[in-house]
Amino acid sequence: xxxxxxxxxxxxxxxxxxxxxxxxxxxxxxxxxxxxxxxxxxxxxxxxxxxxxxxxxxxxxxxxxxxxxxxxxxxxxxxxxxxxxxx
Numbered sequence: 001x002x003x004x005x006x007x008x009x010x011x012x013x014x015x016x017x018x019x020x021x022x023x024x025x026x027x028x029x030x031x032x033x034x035x036x037x038x039x040x041x042x043x044x045x046x047x048x049x050x051x052x053x054x055x056x057x058x059x060x061x062x063x064x065x066x067x068x069x070x071x072x073x074x075x076x077x078x079x080x081x082x083x084x085x086x087x
Contacts, residue, residue, distance in 0.1 A: 014043045015052075018036050018043075018056075019036075021033060021035045021036040025066065032063065033066050034063070034067075036059060037063070040059055053081065057074065057077065060076075
């Protein structure tokens with residue numbers, strides 16, 4: 001039972017970390033939740049996690065909403081995702 005909880009927490013931690021960093025925005029340290037980009041790119045490209053690319057697209061849309069940009073972070077993410085798939 002204890003190992004199932006630990007496995008569940010290992011799987012859910014990147015999702016919660018990304019949501020937390022996006023939500024905890026500060027004008028100096030984390031403007032508009034930009035630190036959420038770190039787990040988005042790390043968990044998508046370096047250590048890929050199941051269902052994380054779909055979640056990353058949703059979080060990039062949320063970052064675009066916070067930054068009041070049209071599709072900047074979404075375009076950057078899709079560009080890097082396509083470049084990574086060529087490897």
